[in-house]
Amino acid sequence: MKAVNQDRVNNLLMGLAEFGKTEQGITRLAYSDEDRAAQNWLLAQVADLNLQVREDAVGNVFLRRVGEDDSLPAVATGSHLDTVIHGGMYDGMCGVVGALEALYMLKDVKLKRSVEVIIFRAEESSRFGFATIGSKLMTGNGSPESFSKAAKKGELSYIEALANWGCNPANYKEAIVKPNTYKSFSEIHIEQGKVLEETGKQVGIVHNIAAPTRFKIHIKGMADHSGATPMGFRKDALVSGAKLILAVEAAATAEKDNGTVGTVGVVDVEPSSINVVPGGVTLWVDVRGVNNESIGRTLEAIKAEAKAVAQSDGVVIMFEMLTADKPVALSEELAKKAEAICEAEGIDYLHMNSGAGHDAMHMAKLAPTTMIFIPCKEGISHNPAEFAKLEDVCRAIGVLAKLLEVEANE
């Protein structure tokens, strides 16, 4: 096996970072022109790998190095190219670039099974309000219609964006992966947390993935003139909303020791005018953890506070569930193989959990799955300041390449 080529990895990461670049970071939303351009550019860069290229019915892309016996379940790896609004250059990209670099390293190595690099579409929820849409649809979870229900005002729904991409939304079931397609799935990703950095570990091997529960809280008060409506005569939906923003924070903080987190990321105010008491507010809430009971307690605490606020403020509060995924246990067996590689190479690894959701959650339904985490600076992610050292990225690629080799010859 060839050594990892740091220059190529760096060039591919830097090159991808040009697509959707803005002064406040990279905005390369799923199914956007930037998403397409980044993918086309990347495919052109790795044309010398001579991979079979295939796009499925919902826009996921598969790059296949054909093995000696292409009829055997293939060894899969990959990640995503889309970013959040004002994101960084590592989240997703390390997993795609790392998978391709691993294929360069394995170019002259005999492999019994085929190896497939998957570029999952729409891993980030920034555009449609749902995460990991591509891998969900690959595993028969949801439909273009269900992913359209959180569409932001004035923007394309998922169904519309999918059609714009060139796919026929009605054919989405063709994207469902058949049993025994894959032998295993491994994904490189930056940690997006501070655990590796704080423990001084070089690589993380993931055994559980926290899953998001996402919902909207709709608050209906009464829009009134902001100057002529005395205090005490108002039903200000934003005041009630503020109490619930703090309730989400408090409920999650009470479950901090169980690793649960809660965030209100979006606030829609109606009518959103400086001289009108807000008549309606919608909060978009994300609660996550690896402990189902802790997540449940967090949700209950938020609902209890909503009930109390509805009573005290005289407003109507309704919950709209968007997703309620369960935490996912990954393959202990595949993780042990990765850890054995780390030990053989003298790499200081940590067996850990992932706080963020990943396409690997869904791939775990298709085949034994693991993730290889790269330390990232101060845990910063979904932010232009996102940073991982090139040597840390390449170390994880080395582990992946070995793991793919082991898997492909088993």
Added chain:
Amino acid sequence: MKAVNQDRVNNLLMGLAEFGKTEQGITRLAYSDEDRAAQNWLLAQVADLNLQVREDAVGNVFLRRVGEDDSLPAVATGSHLDTVIHGGMYDGMCGVVGALEALYMLKDVKLKRSVEVIIFRAEESSRFGFATIGSKLMTGNGSPESFSKAAKKGELSYIEALANWGCNPANYKEAIVKPNTYKSFSEIHIEQGKVLEETGKQVGIVHNIAAPTRFKIHIKGMADHSGATPMGFRKDALVSGAKLILAVEAAATAEKDNGTVGTVGVVDVEPSSINVVPGGVTLWVDVRGVNNESIGRTLEAIKAEAKAVAQSDGVVIMFEMLTADKPVALSEELAKKAEAICEAEGIDYLHMNSGAGHDAMHMAKLAPTTMIFIPCKEGISHNPAEFAKLEDVCRAIGVLAKLLEVEANE
């Protein structure tokens, strides 16, 4: 003098309500196509009044009934045609329609002075974040540039909208009204509060107008991955923002007995994504009252809480002042004339304050000014449920017509 024509008043109000009509109310923003179309339609309806029509350098429109001695300071009346987002059909329109109906009533009455109906542009702050822009510019207060600084993301600034309207923003000073142009100014308006309804009065005569102090609170925290950033490791600008929304509510409520109100009407979240801890929040705040000291205490309380939140949450909080108008005392003399008319007609009136700001605030710098308030249902305004009884509207028009007659022959 002819009697008020209820049908004409009703037809003009109903006709105007068609411009910018939506399922959630009327949205006829200042300087919009709907604003223009409503004005053109109205001018066509009253063509038989044979008024001189003039537009000033910033889009205010003046409809003049020429008196016997046009060289004397004219008697002015009027209001505005723009609405908030999802507004009603009375705010502003009653003052314009009422002024025109008064001219119909006075059509065959000899008047020494000219009477001018003013259609003020951009009374509502919904589009540009500043209220009463037209009357401010008429009185040398502000500039197109200063009214552009609160421009909403992705929308036209005031300067751009003014140019679109056909005005040259550089010529804005030509709109400043010369001394002795007007003898007095009277404006009919719905109360936008519940005082007349609750006291059972038929008409309100206004002696003070509360003025808005408006500012933005900018909160800078740290954008982070919502799944991988533990509670306690965050600088969530929205959590800090929620505390300040409640601080505005609490500070104003503490000054309730002095008639002060405080509202956060707009929240901008950055990056506004369900999977990112908010890194930046801007709150748009409106504080009003008729008591300067009470307003001052409210602002101080909000600032003190902002300081405390900045310290406790580790975020940066900055205030950006937009407007800080002083409450305005109107003309006691002109109010007494209006009250004398009410007494002579057997109308049960109330001498009162206005919680809402009006163009009359600025006109008070040019000439003795008063306002005639119409009771409105439940005080609801800036809302499609805004409602005033036709008989109440027409009663106020009757008072205005008499007052204009008295003033024009003085």
